[in-house]
Amino acid sequence: MPRPQKERRVLEPPKIQGLKPMGVPARFLERVYLTLGEYEAIRLADYDGLDHQEAADIIGISRPTFSRLIEKARKKVAEAIVGVKELLIEGGNYTFATQLQRCMDCGDFERFESIAELVNACPSCGSQNIVHLNEWFGTRGGRGCRNRGGFRGGRGQ
Ligand SMILES: [Zn+2]
Numbered sequence: 001m002p003r004p005q006k007e008r009r010v011l012e013p014p015k016i017q018g019l020k021p022m023g024v025p026a027r028f029l030e031r032v033y034l035t036l037g038e039y040e041a042i043r044l045a046d047y048d049g050l051d052h053q054e055a056a057d058i059i060g061i062s063r064p065t066f067s068r069l070i071e072k073a074r075k076k077v078a079e080a081i082v083g084v085k086e087l088l089i090e091g092g093n094y095t096f097a098t099q100l101q102r103c104m105d106c107g108d109f110e111r112f113e114s115i116a117e118l119v120n121a122c123p124s125c126g127s128q129n130i131v132h133l134n135e136w137f138g139t140r141g142g143r144g145c146r147n148r149g150g151f152r153g154g155r156g157q
Pocket of ligand 1: 104107123125
């Protein structure tokens, strides 16, 4: 039964687009897609150690919804590690609370509250080789539905 997905708040974009198993050629790898909401659930509860109610409030969902979200997220991470799959982070209905840029020369991250504040040169080293991480996910978010279909084979229920 399809249920409408509520918009979720994600503090900032993940610093990576995904993870790849070591020592396995890419052509042998299946993919698991972690939505931004699932990523945020893991970040808040498992990385920052918040309880489910606190984490649910930050994302903007109910506690039972959060519990389902993190359960799905953990299954996908387990599937990537144990099932030797590439883990890609994308999709889901979300908004970012902050803008994140990374200098590809010195590796520094810069956070901003709005797009208007984005910089063209790295404040630390002056390089113009800068990536706006939100764009990775903003342009790919619409692929969420197709990716959910692609994940069907790996569902645990
Ligand atoms: Zn730099």
